[in-house]
Amino acid sequence: MNQTPWNRKILTGYWTVVLLYLLAGLAGLVLTLVQYAWWVDYYLFHQLLLPLLLMSAEVGALELAFRKRKGSMEPWFILTATTLAATIVLFNPNLHGMYALFALSTLTSLMYFDRKLTLFSCLLGIVTLLLLQLDPAIHASMTLYELIAMIATLSGAYLLGLGVISRGEQILNQLTKAMESERDLLVDNIMYDTMTKTDALTGLYNHKTFHEYLDSLLNVEAEQLSLQVAVLDIDNFKSINDTYGHWVGDLVLKRIALMIREYVTPNDFVARYGGEEFALILTDADSKQAFRTLDFIREKISQVPHDELAGRSVTVSIGFAERVPDMRKENLFKIADARLYEAKRTGKNKVVGTSPSTQEVLE
Known part of the structure; x- marks a missing residue:
């Protein structure tokens, strides 16, 4: 001392x-x-x-x-x-x-x-x-x-x-005993909070936490915060599970989760929305920059071979929407989800939203 x-x-x-x-x-x-x-x-x-x-x-x-x-x-x-x-x-x-x-x-x-x-x-x-x-x-x-x-x-x-x-x-x-008890309680609370807020397989936030965080961001005035929501889905994921087994599908999910988290900024939010689908909240860029980030993630994922898939790579389709004033959460997410469907319908392995060189695919 x-x-x-x-x-x-x-x-x-x-x-x-x-x-x-x-x-x-x-x-x-x-x-x-x-x-x-x-x-x-x-x-x-x-x-x-x-x-x-x-x-x-x-x-x-x-x-x-x-x-x-x-x-x-x-x-x-x-x-x-x-x-x-x-x-x-x-x-x-x-x-x-x-x-x-x-x-x-x-x-x-x-x-x-x-x-x-x-x-x-x-x-x-x-x-x-x-x-x-x-x-x-x-x-x-x-x-x-x-x-x-x-x-x-x-x-x-x-x-x-x-x-x-x-x-x-x-x-x-x-x-000392009181502090140890308080520390143990804090650790237990953190672990419980982690378990209830994150996905056990990928370590990303879960569906519930995604909506809670999005709700909190939507309370901020639109002109004060640039915000885009993206929905990312692994193409042909069912065939991976059917052909190679669910354990291979789990490995692919974890790898893609790590890649998404690697290429977004610390202020962005990534969640496993369910199954082979991921949801992202981007807050550090305008819609053009967000498009470039998402397209970069899509391209990087498509370039990674997986030994468990005999060296094949997987692709993802992404739909995203930018928040505008007075837009409700349901509408924002609905637009992003619809653009994901459009990306799937028009060939997969693409990003649909607002790009530097194209107009909105969906109005």
Whole structure:
């Protein structure tokens, strides 16, 4: 996990501690000037400037190391939290509430959700607390009972930290399971949606989806969208099934489906309408360009030999119609279907519609 953003937040928190110490020290300086003027020089140096400089150096060193970001930074963040607490306690031995700052390192370790770091922070706090007892002022200000109580408090903070980590892991596991369940449900929905919208043999959209998509396109104003519908039928497909078997017919269907999908644009729509018939919706071109695309598909299909048919190729007939304003879907599809019939009746292996060089075959 990338800890950099969190380390930046923790560093900001440490600088905030330094700032708060400065503000508290300035407030104490005002009080000292009013009530203990004779103590100002000592207070200013020993309880304000010197600890403030040490704390700034500690956080500044961490800031420099963080910007270079070489190796693991987490132990150094915990160490800095402990040194900050130790500095404040060292220069304010009579303020017993300051000892609670040793819990700052434990709180820092919780940001990483790492049991080892939490244990490290607890042991580091206890060792530092014991080392501070070497200072006569601190030793004199803290009774043995208070020392034991503080060690117990740090140990309790460690145990509480373990509880927080365990609870976080439990929540994370629950979220992971929920996400996995949601993902599985999404996959199931996608698979169901795919099964209900596509043809199992060719992988193209099915008859129902074709009409749903065409309905949605027809809701767009005619002048905003160029739209043609084409119906493509494999010539003499029944004889292929009768002569070579249905499994060969299925192979031919799949190959032709792949070729149609290969030669249309991503914005065009291809469906297996039923049996050996395909339906296309073209939206990226005008009627002349659509004619050229369909005729190109027809020609490419006619040039592909099929080993299962003893090297023979198959041909297709295509009828298409362009949408005009106020045209209903039934009429649009009816015209395309009628032009397909005309292509079949007049020799097959052709496109009937509006071509660059001919007029409409059907009015």
